[in-house]
Amino acid sequence: MTRWKASGIHLLICGLIAITVLAVMLFIWYPEPYFEALGGKRLLMVLLGVDVTLGPLITLIIYNERKKKLKFDLTVIAILQISALIYGVSVLFASRPVYLAFTVDRFEVVRPKDLKVEETDKIEDERFKSLSIFGPKLVTAAMPEDPKERERILFSALGGGSDLQAMPQHYVPYEQTTEAVLKKLLKLEDLSKVRSNFKKAVIENAQKEGYKESEIAYLPVRAGGKFITAIMKKDNAEIIKLVDIDPYG
Numbered sequence: 001m002t003r004w005k006a007s008g009i010h011l012l013i014c015g016l017i018a019i020t021v022l023a024v025m026l027f028i029w030y031p032e033p034y035f036e037a038l039g040g041k042r043l044l045m046v047l048l049g050v051d052v053t054l055g056p057l058i059t060l061i062i063y064n065e066r067k068k069k070l071k072f073d074l075t076v077i078a079i080l081q082i083s084a085l086i087y088g089v090s091v092l093f094a095s096r097p098v099y100l101a102f103t104v105d106r107f108e109v110v111r112p113k114d115l116k117v118e119e120t121d122k123i124e125d126e127r128f129k130s131l132s133i134f135g136p137k138l139v140t141a142a143m144p145e146d147p148k149e150r151e152r153i154l155f156s157a158l159g160g161g162s163d164l165q166a167m168p169q170h171y172v173p174y175e176q177t178t179e180a181v182l183k184k185l186l187k188l189e190d191l192s193k194v195r196s197n198f199k200k201a202v203i204e205n206a207q208k209e210g211y212k213e214s215e216i217a218y219l220p221v222r223a224g225g226k227f228i229t230a231i232m233k234k235d236n237a238e239i240i241k242l243v244d245i246d247p248y249g
Helices: 003-029 040-062 070-094 147-158 174-184 193-208
Strands: 099-103 106-110 137-141 171-173 216-223 226-233 239-243
Touching (some): 003 070, 099 174, 193 216, 193 239
Antiparallel strands (some): 099 106, 137 171
16 A cells, blocks of 8 residues: 555545534534634634644655554554544533523523532532533523522622522523513614614524514623624514624624
């Protein structure tokens, strides 16, 4: 076998693995628009660059059937690629969205790495003890009635610790809080002329889903280090669509 054929076979195998990983990311762990919003694209490009490009390239360089330690060298390459793949996939898995939590006046995307053990150990509702792998669950993070717990949450957030959205023990089903959400909806008609481009983009996305301007409102969604927009139904606070548009931009 020539080095070009060996490298080609290696590239084919890596390509099939890359397609499988990408499909899992986009269609299971990170439904649109979470993948782009949470920065998954950057890490995936690095991951695929190492596994799809670098591995076959090294095979092309070192492959020689007469080489005594060829099997050993190829095994080392495979181990390094598999290790890099496992690490990258584990990071992406830990960064996947598991909850979309309404809190106060916006939505917060919650990832496994946002949840601390000392908070998750306090969960009593069975519905919130397991983390989804099929996209985020829609919930509301409700401020507790207990003054001491409210104070604890406040000081935790101010001190850089967990905030309300990262405390699943305070989650309630979203449908139970419709009235509270409706009061916080932001109306497109209240936007100034300066925000006309944002308004136009939201309306266009809503129309693609079959909704008129008069039927929609919106709320900000914080996803990692950026904001995206939730297009909402005015009458029942149902999310029509999440779009990768900064509501503050």
